Amino acid sequence: MPLYRIQHVTSYRHEAPAASAWQTLRLRPRDEPGQTVLDFDLELVPRVHDLASRRDAFGNHLHVFSVRESHLEFHVAASSLVRREAPERRERARVTLAETPAATAAAILAGDFALEQFRHPTPHVPALPEVKAITAKLSPSLDLVSALEELGDIFARDFVFDATATEVGTPLAEVIRNRRGVCQDFAHLYLACARRLGLAAAYVSGYLRTEPPPGQPPLVGVDAMHAWVSVHVPGHGWLDYDPTNHCFAGDDHLVVARGRDYGDVSPIRGIFNGGGAHALSLGVTVSPVDACVLG
């Protein structure tokens, strides 16, 4: 059961002083099966006086505050201590890809109504006809877990990770056309495919450990927040898959927030009064902590 210390620093630099600001943060990792947050600390500069927190509709931790003094820069430093267990590996699902939509619908009718929201197009994951060409390659008789892996194989073969290819606002259609993107694009595109297939699929934001375990290659997306997807497997529950790294999420995937797409989980949102354009810089380190040191 590895233990991680996560340091996540974000800085805004405005071109002119901002008289005031209002911000929301989704930076505190989730408490969920397999993951326990032992400690969380937020440091905000300049200091704020009305930091409030609540849970959003997806159960993510949300911090809300205002900045009342005129400022050129704003810094958010979030520090978390998280214990993570390796998720149970599932070789096969009990349902096939073709059976999943009906099984999901049955689960919704049986009371799990919230699943429904993960089956529909969302602002960042619109319904795109181009997606059909990808999903058509999957055999409907595959069991769902194998189908998810195979969809990942297609991504690994046809799409290139390119940190410079896109920005937060790049539309999904362009990602498909250029066949390159960052983890967020991979996640959104994977969601578009999964939803096209009638699956309930969610967007996950989180972290990866910065240095790989000895003898293993480093993963992509270690120096910033990472994104992957989670697919509801009827009869089993949510199963997290990382299309960027072509693997199921393991004990080095640390979950911060879950939602329908990036818009539901954006780590920092701000409204500024004045300030003009701003530059954003961030740094993330995720390091394993020796449990003995903690005592």
Place this chain on the structure above:
Amino acid sequence: MGYAAVFGLARPTDAPPPGPGRSEKPSRQPKTCLGTLISTRSSMPPASSSSSPSLAGYAGLPGRHDEAVAPDGTLRPVWARFFQTLGPDPVAALRAAGEQARRSVVEQDISLNIYSGEGSSAAAWPLDAVPLLLEDADWSSLSDGLRQRARLFNTLLKDLYGPQRHLRSGAIPAALAMANPHYLRACADLGRGRQPFLHLYAADVGRSPDGRWWVLQDRLDVPAGLGYALQNRLIVRHALADSFRQTPVRRLYNFARDLRSSLDRLNDRSESPRLVLLSPGPANESYFEHTYLARHLGCPLVEGGDLTVRDRQVFLRTVGGLRPVDVVLRRVDSDFCDPLELDPRSLLGVPGLVDAAQAGRVALANQLGARALESPALLAFLGPLCRSVLGEELRLPNAATWWGGQPVARDYILANLPALVLKPAFAGRQALYGGALSETERRALADEILDRPGAWCGQERVLLGTTPVWHHPSDALRPAPFVMRVYLAWHDGDYQVMPGALARFNADGEDAGVSLQAGSVSKDTWIVAPGRQGEGLLPNPPASASSRRGSATPSRLADSLYWLGRYLERTARLSAHLEKLDPLLRDDSVSLDPDAASDAARLALELQDNPPPAGEPLSGLVALARRAAADRRQPASLVSNLLRLSRNLEVAKVRLPPEAWDIARRLRGFGAEGASPLPAALRAQLATLESIVGDTLAHDTGWRFLEIGRRLERANQLLFLLRGLLARPGAAAPGEFRLQTALHFADSLFTYRAVFPGTFHPADVLAWLVSDAENPRSLRFQAERLGEHLATLPAELAPRATEQLRNTAFRLLGAARLAESEPLEDVSARVARFTGDQLALTAALHDRLSRLYFAHGDVEPDE
């Protein structure tokens, strides 16, 4: 589990048994759709043989219920009595009432902003003076049904934004909320409080052929039109005064009175809750209504920028700093209310408002997110929901509705496309008549529905009932299909129905939505109830409540009033200046000093940022100045200043008496495209406005800002005049004609002559214009007033900055007072230096004032 949902399919809404307009011989009748669509294509037929002499041949339309005439051709009793009250010539009486109503609408400047492409313009409010008359018994059963509906929607909303039991049980299909863009996740849990989710509810209802009321649409998020309904009553009551007196019409007074107290009670945290009305601003279609309601409720009319959230509490930015707000009557759509947690593109909202609501620190009426249940798809499930939620049968039917999200319903829709009205389940698209589509269009629509069936609903088409309306072209009453919007408000634990309504019909006779945007005409609705006249009469609302605590004046309002004062003065001075140029062309005494007259004409050009050409004769300069005045592209021209005056007047209107509204309308006319403002006519309007401002407004803090604007602008204009006419480097001392000209253009010649009979010395003239305390046009007079007004403004927020501001006014006063005692050798040089120094002071005054009071609460306390 899916039973509840499947149950409703065949007849999803407890629809009533088929009536004449629904399935019997449908092909023979002109079919229209209920929804928001009505057809009047077949209406307005030539008048048939007269059924009643007093109705001038009025008759209903085949297949439709008519309000006034029963199927056997006789007048219904309530209408018969009404026509009797109109006297011997009812047609003439109704024609006169129509004219009277139209005049009232114009005079009171009641407008509706119509969105038309890029620009939007205000059109006069369309009102038909012939009221819709309803019997009290008929009304009572409709009211009962609507109260039930309001309770049902309130309960459903509290559940949707609370425990979500009805989603879990499947009574509401999950997709109706979970795939609905108007279900606002940021508002989850806002339904858990004790307060109602819906404070105000409105329903559009229509009459089916069998005479039953049908609900066409439920208005949950921002039920608009209440202010127009109240205003209609005031106008029609006046236009049909005799009839109104003789008819036992139920009064709107109690409902209107209770509105404020029930709003106050939404927030029980505060002893004396502070209410504001949040409006999208003057560009919104219903801005008139917002100003009207704010006046009626006696609360500040604010826009998003007036409010700010700190410590999860909403504050109003005022000239005295931030004041807490406890209740927000919201006229901004939920989605646009908070750019931080809702639509980030919105410029109308208040960042942090959702969180303040989540913290329970502010009550919103209605609570955020209500639009989620405005989906027509929900109508397919309302009957069963009513049974399971309230344990009652749904009393009012709505048009039978099929939601494509259910396979059986989807197949029904696809099989019956030509007979149905197709509506997007979650808005974003116009409703479509299946029957009006071509074969190709229908196939495309079918594909679209197959691709995303949950995004579509099919609804049956129902004939709307008609009511008599005044038809101008034929100068007679004609039947027109109508819809009626009825308002309910939460009061003391239940919903209270306003005994009246905003009825609307489509005037242009085409298939079109009965939307206020699309050219429908409104009507007052009279509920006739003998023996129920205990209530008082609806009063004309007062001008917006001026807060007793002057420091509570909203910053943005103070800003607008200040600029109103400045533009009022600037426009008045400029038009007076232009008016005085013409006579110079005919005045022989100009030959005494032709340069002086030319300088006055040049100044008119300079004041409008138009460099005067050299060597131009006086007549040419005057013509140029007049042309410059009408130049809309030049921001300093008379007409541009007039347009800015109008805009500020629009914002400040809520504080001004009705006479000012009429002037506002006329001023807009002067500034309209193609109109060239005639200085003399313009001056008359401005003079009236000046006298209203000076003599009828309460001398509260808002008025102080207006006066500060006027005084500061008057000081500036005087300094420009002195500089333009008396500061001419190297010239000899000004002669008598030049001095007279300066006095004349400063509106001070008449008074000067009384004090200094027969003599014109530079020293006397300057003393009179600059340092005399008794000349109301002198610089000193303006400085003294400025000092007095500034002394009354709140100082507690930033005492040192306030001190500096007041000192600046003192320096101006000192300079004006002392100017007299200085030696007067080189008049030109002295006037040039003096005016330059004082203009710098007035500029500093403006800067300090703006920073201190108009920074909208972002002033840093200076201690």
